[in-house]
Amino acid sequence: MDAKGVNQADVAREFGVKPPSVSSDWLKFGRIDKKHYSHLVEYFGLPYEWWFGDAGADKKITDVMLHMLKMSESEKNRMVKEAFSDKKPEGNGAHPPKRASK
Known part of the structure; x- marks a missing residue:
């Protein structure tokens, strides 16, 4: 939401x-x-795989959210920035699943 410039009420x-x-x-x-x-x-411009992983509709968003709860604020911010860039993710694996190619 921060990267898109919207708040919870907007969403x-x-x-x-x-x-x-x-x-x-x-x-x-x-x-x-x-x-x-x-x-x-x-709305957010992120591929389905970013939200739900490779398992498709059977993959629950809960897994992603639980992972994010364990992340530090700097890791969350980095993940969001990487999701909206064309750069390859870096770091210790605390990033979203690979983005689908366009």
């Missing part, structure tokens, strides 16, 4: 959900209704 309006859904369900617990998956990819 809630965009997806037609209440702000607590974004802050609690989405960010804290990683629970996002499947009907939002394609819009999530489109």
Whole structure:
């Protein structure tokens, strides 16, 4: 959200959900209704694999969110910057899955 310049209220309006859904369900617990998956990819400009890994729809976003909760703020910031750049990720493996080629 920071990289896109939007806040939780903006995301809630965009997806037609209440702000607590974004802050609690989405960010804290990683629970996002499947009907939002394609819009999530489109809105944030990150490929499906970035959100859900190579396993596709069966891969739960919870895994990604739990991983992010364990990361330091600097690791999270680096991950977001890498996701929006064309550079190859660096570091100790604390980054999102490989991005799909365009």
